[in-house]
Amino acid sequence: MLITPPYLLFIGNATDPLSIKMARSAADWSPEKCLGEYRLDGCTVTTGCPVISIEAAAREGAKSFVLGFANSGGHLSPEWLPTIITALDAGMDIVSGLHDKLTDFPELVSQAEKVGKRLIDIRHPTARFKTATGGKRAGKRLLAVGTDCSVGKMYTALALTKALNQRDVKATFRATGQSGILVAGNGVAIDCVISDFISGAAEGLSPANDSDHWDVIEGQGSLSHPAFAGVSLGLLHGSQPDALVVCHALGRSHMRGLPHYPQPSIAHTIDLNLTHARLTNPDAKVVGIAVNTSSVSEQEALAVCQRLAEEFQLPCADPIRHGVKAIVDNLL
Amino acid sequence: MLITPPYLLFIGNATDPLSIKMARSAADWSPEKCLGEYRLDGCTVTTGCPVISIEAAAREGAKSFVLGFANSGGHLSPEWLPTIITALDAGMDIVSGLHDKLTDFPELVSQAEKVGKRLIDIRHPTARFKTATGGKRAGKRLLAVGTDCSVGKMYTALALTKALNQRDVKATFRATGQSGILVAGNGVAIDCVISDFISGAAEGLSPANDSDHWDVIEGQGSLSHPAFAGVSLGLLHGSQPDALVVCHALGRSHMRGLPHYPQPSIAHTIDLNLTHARLTNPDAKVVGIAVNTSSVSEQEALAVCQRLAEEFQLPCADPIRHGVKAIVDNLL
Numbered sequence: 001m002l003i004t005p006p007y008l009l010f011i012g013n014a015t016d017p018l019s020i021k022m023a024r025s026a027a028d029w030s031p032e033k034c035l036g037e038y039r040l041d042g043c044t045v046t047t048g049c050p051v052i053s054i055e056a057a058a059r060e061g062a063k064s065f066v067l068g069f070a071n072s073g074g075h076l077s078p079e080w081l082p083t084i085i086t087a088l089d090a091g092m093d094i095v096s097g098l099h100d101k102l103t104d105f106p107e108l109v110s111q112a113e114k115v116g117k118r119l120i121d122i123r124h125p126t127a128r129f130k131t132a133t134g135g136k137r138a139g140k141r142l143l144a145v146g147t148d149c150s151v152g153k154m155y156t157a158l159a160l161t162k163a164l165n166q167r168d169v170k171a172t173f174r175a176t177g178q179s180g181i182l183v184a185g186n187g188v189a190i191d192c193v194i195s196d197f198i199s200g201a202a203e204g205l206s207p208a209n210d211s212d213h214w215d216v217i218e219g220q221g222s223l224s225h226p227a228f229a230g231v232s233l234g235l236l237h238g239s240q241p242d243a244l245v246v247c248h249a250l251g252r253s254h255m256r257g258l259p260h261y262p263q264p265s266i267a268h269t270i271d272l273n274l275t276h277a278r279l280t281n282p283d284a285k286v287v288g289i290a291v292n293t294s295s296v297s298e299q300e301a302l303a304v305c306q307r308l309a310e311e312f313q314l315p316c317a318d319p320i321r322h323g324v325k326a327i328v329d330n331l332l
Numbered sequence: 333m334l335i336t337p338p339y340l341l342f343i344g345n346a347t348d349p350l351s352i353k354m355a356r357s358a359a360d361w362s363p364e365k366c367l368g369e370y371r372l373d374g375c376t377v378t379t380g381c382p383v384i385s386i387e388a389a390a391r392e393g394a395k396s397f398v399l400g401f402a403n404s405g406g407h408l409s410p411e412w413l414p415t416i417i418t419a420l421d422a423g424m425d426i427v428s429g430l431h432d433k434l435t436d437f438p439e440l441v442s443q444a445e446k447v448g449k450r451l452i453d454i455r456h457p458t459a460r461f462k463t464a465t466g467g468k469r470a471g472k473r474l475l476a477v478g479t480d481c482s483v484g485k486m487y488t489a490l491a492l493t494k495a496l497n498q499r500d501v502k503a504t505f506r507a508t509g510q511s512g513i514l515v516a517g518n519g520v521a522i523d524c525v526i527s528d529f530i531s532g533a534a535e536g537l538s539p540a541n542d543s544d545h546w547d548v549i550e551g552q553g554s555l556s557h558p559a560f561a562g563v564s565l566g567l568l569h570g571s572q573p574d575a576l577v578v579c580h581a582l583g584r585s586h587m588r589g590l591p592h593y594p595q596p597s598i599a600h601t602i603d604l605n606l607t608h609a610r611l612t613n614p615d616a617k618v619v620g621i622a623v624n625t626s627s628v629s630e631q632e633a634l635a636v637c638q639r640l641a642e643e644f645q646l647p648c649a650d651p652i653r654h655g656v657k658a659i660v661d662n663l664l
Contacts, residue, residue, distance in 0.1 A: 134558030134590050191528040198527050198562040226466030226569045226612050230530040233555075234562025258466050261611075275604070279593075280558050 003095055003120060003185045004063040005033035008087070009049060012080065013042035014069045022097050023047045023068025025179035029158050033185065035062045054083075058090035064120075065092040066182060074099030074123075085111050093118040097178030097189075122181045123189045125201070132199035132238050134280055139209030142331065143241035143277075144219040144290070147269045149228060149256045151249040152292040152319065153219040154180050159319040160245065161216040163328045171214040174205050176235060180218045190220055191231045198231060202238025217241070223272045224264035225255055233276055240280045243287040243331055244273055250304060251295030266308065288327030289316040335427055335452060335517045336395040337365035340419070341381060344412065345374035346401045354429050355379045355400025357511035361490045365517065367394045386415075390422035396452075397424040398514060406431030406455075417443050425450040429510030429521075454513045455521045457533070464531035464570050466612055471541030474663065475573035475609075476551040476622070479601045481560060481588045483581040484624040484651065485551040486512050491651040492577065493548040495660045502545040506537050508567060512550045522552055523563045530563060534570025549573070555604045556596035557587055565608055572612045575619040575663055576605055582636060583627030598640065620659030621648040 009023040017024070027034050027047035036052035047068070054065070065087035067080070076098050084094055084102075088111050096102050102119035103109055112119050142160065144153040157173055157180075164171035173180070175187025193201045206215040217239050221228030246269055255261040264272075270286050277284035289308055293301035301318055309316040315326035341355040349356070359366050359379035368384035379400070386397070397419035399412070408430050416426055416434075420443050428434050434451035435441055444451050474492065476485040489505055489512075496503035505512070507519025525533045538547040549571050553560030578601055587593040596604075602618050609616035621640055625633035633650055641648040647658035 132559035134593055191526075193527050194523075195525050195527040195530050195563045195566065196523040196560070199559050223565075223608075224611060227464035227531050228528070229569055229608070229611075230562040230564075230566025231527045232562075233565045234527065237558050237561055261466055272607070276555075276561070279556060279561075 003122070003182065004093060005185065006035040006062055007033050007064045007066045007095070007182070008035055008052070008054065008057040008062040008092065009037045009047050009066050009068040010083070010087075011037055011039050011043060011045065011047065011069050013040045015042070015044045017045045019071065020045055020047065020069045022070065022179045022182055023066065025154070026066065026068070026182045029183040035060055054086050054090050058092065062092055064095050067094070067096040067098060070098060076100035076102070076105070081105065081107060084108060088112055088115050088117050091115070091117065093120055095120045095122060095182065097122050097182065099123060122178050123192050125188055125193055127188070129193060129197035129201040129204060131197060132203050134237070136240070137208035138211055139213045139215060140211075140243070141206050141215045141217060141239055141241045142243040142245065142287070143217045143236065143239045144245050144247055145232070145236065145269070145273045146219055146222045146247040147224065147264050147266060148222050148249065148252065149225060151247045152290060153247045156245055156247050156290040156319050156324070157216045157218045158183065159324045160328065163324050164214055164216070167328065167332075169214060169332065170210060170212060171216055174215050174217040176205070176218045176220050190235050191228065195230065195234070198234025199238035202235045206239055219247070222264070222269070223276070224269065226258065226261060236273065236276050237280050241277055241284055242281060244277060244284060245288045245290055245327060246270055246273070246286055247290045247292070249292040249295070266312065270312070286314060287331045288314055288324075290324070290327070291316060291318050293318040293321060335454070335514065336425060337517065338367040338394050339365050339396045339398045339427070339514070340367055340384070340386065340389040340394040340424065341369045341379055341398050341400040342415070342419075343369055343371050343375060343377065343379065344401050345372045347374070347376045349377045351403065352377055352379065352401045354402065354511045354514055355398065357486065358398065358400070358514045361515040367392055386418050386422050390424065394424055396427050399426070399428040399430060402430060408432035408434070408437070413437065413439060416440060420444055420447050420449050423447070423449065425452055427452045427454060427514065429454050429514065431455060454510050455524050457520055457525055459520070461525060461529035461533040461536060463529060464535050466569070468572070469535075469540035470543055471545045471547060472543075472575070473538050473547045473549060473571055473573045474575040474577065474619070475549045475568060475571045476577050476579055477564070477568065477601070477605045478551055478554045478579040479556065479596050479598060480554050480581065480584065481557060483579045484622060485579045488577055488579050488622040488651050488656070489548045489550045490515065491656045492660065495656050496546055496548070499660065499664075501664065502542060504545070504547055506547050506549040508537070508550045508552050522567050523560065527562065527566070530566025531570035534567045538571055551579070554587075554596070554601070555608070556601065558590065558593060568605065568608050569612050573609055573616055574613060576609060576616060577620045577622050577659060578602055578605070578618055579622045579624070581624040581627070598644065602644070618646060619663045620646055620656075622656070622659070623648060623650050625650040625653060
């Protein structure tokens with residue numbers, strides 16, 4: 001699954017900034033891949049990319065038309081089909097991170113065949129995965145894990161990769177969700193893999209590499225999430241991380257989507273993750289804590305990070321507000 | 333996914349008793365569903381069911397033709413297609429637990445349509461599962477968990493269900509693997525579910541029930557297995573077990589299929605399973621230890637079970653050799 005840049009980011013008539021997370025992730029982290037955004041009347045949000053039409057984007061060489069928005073349920077509304085067909089006709093592959101598959105729409109399949117373009121459903125892996133072997137492989141790996149879903153694991157992994165590369169350390173971001181896949185141009189939507197192959201897919205995603213190369217792997221879910229912990233555990237075992245960064249979001253009263261489940265503590269999250277990580281990598285350790293402090297003031301953010309750093313004797317920072325220098329220092 | 337009895341168990345020309353595990357499981361635990369076995373020249377093993385031809389079985393009312401054997405890889409050899417078509421023509425659904433899907437063979441699909449019979453790939457769930465909610469539901473649940481794969485979790489769960497029913501306790505076996513599904517006539521091959529839905533599928537498999545009803549759920553894998561722990565964890569969270577039975581096989585030097593991974597201790601297995609089980613059911617407890625003692629003498633088996641019972645202050649028995657009375661006593 002390889003997505004060809006440059007992308008035209010289609011954000012439809014979105015009005016909720018959260019609904020265009022996928023498009024914004026690409027614009028934030030791979031601006032060089034994003035030619036522009038295509039928006040419709042009524043749209044009140046933006047990726048920050050230049051606004052451009054399908055025709056103009058095609059002339060400028062756009063290769064992939066990205067459905068960069070999502071509604072709850074991940075459905076593909078038939079109202080978008082004419083737009084998608086226009087993009088196919090303009091010579092672009094279509095990329096979707098929705099639950100509904102592009103390939104389930106016969107009119108899209110036939111048009112894509114006709115014009116020789118691809119329909120890429122990045123949430124639906126088409127690769128055949130292998131069962132994990134648990135065998136040690138060369139190279140180093142870092143996995144971002146979390147107290148909960150949507151606490152900033154992808155942003156943390158991307159920030160770490162960028163910081164490592166800026167220091168001339170060989171490092172590759174490994175995407176495990178649809179936004180990350182769009183940023184990287186490839187990856188595996190790990191929560192969409194058949195469960196027998198979670199760990200095997202994770203092994204394949206971060207294969208043997210140079211001994212001084214870091215794979216920085218986007219985490220998924222949380223070992224304390226009643227719905228998704230299996231995904232998190234399989235990803236942890238298959239990634240065989242040498243280093244873990246624990247990600248946490250301030251200001252949450254409960255697990256995402258589950259009001260009756262309290263958040264786990266950072267200490268418990270460290271314990272659980274190390275216990276399990278050491279099954280496939282006895283040397284696994286936590287190298288830092290990344291806190292999403294967007295719900296509090298700048299001053300409070302610094303105070304919280306300082307308190308956590310002292311409590312756990314680990315570098316602690318908000319990757320967006322403070323950067324990840326301290327964590328990278330500790331890693332290296 | 334509902335399999336209609338009676339079954340005709342097809343064991344081909346198998347020579348390895350382990351390769352007909354699926355057929356033998358049905359013969360052992362649901363003999364009333366098994367009309368007979370159909371075997372070919374060269375076959376040296378048996379389910380113990382009467383040998384019968386396809387034609388005779390059809391006359392006696394066989395409703396499902398079960399591919400009761402497996403080769404490594406789970407491939408469906410084209411050499412069996414004529415036999416399968418004969419069974420379709422004789423009026424039977426076809427049931428397969430192989431990785432290769434019956435529905436991937438166009439000649440089977442067209443013949444099944446023609447005669448109005450079903451192709452049932454029990455390893456490939458067709459249901460649409462929901463994401464787990466973690467919400468508490470009525471009824472009681474027991475989950476068989478293990479130190480490793482293939483240690484006797486299915487046999488233990490079946491033995492417990494039978495013993496509970498014999499004491500007039502309402503109890504239902506819930507199958508999570510292909511052999512169990514064949515025994516029960518329904519269930520979900522949990523390791524074949526998309527990983528986002530492992531826990532949700534487990535919730536759906538053991539739905540709300542009478543407050544004095546026990547779902548006895550077949551476990552899968554092990555929290556200490558580098559390839560399959562994610563499946564085990566998702567199943568554990570979704571099952572919300574009130575009671576766990578820890579299953580263990582004597583005489584193994586390493587995890588199944590992974591010579592470089594030692595077996596976890598029973599104590600560690602209890603700890604890990606209780607830690608995670610209590611996320612979705614704070615009252616979860618271990619009610620017994622089931623030991624597969626087939627690798628040792630009768631005398632040694634008794635000695636081991638007695639030693640473990642004392643060490644863990646829990647009833648401990650080999651369900652096949654000693655029955656599960658002590659565990660059921662403790663459960664009730």
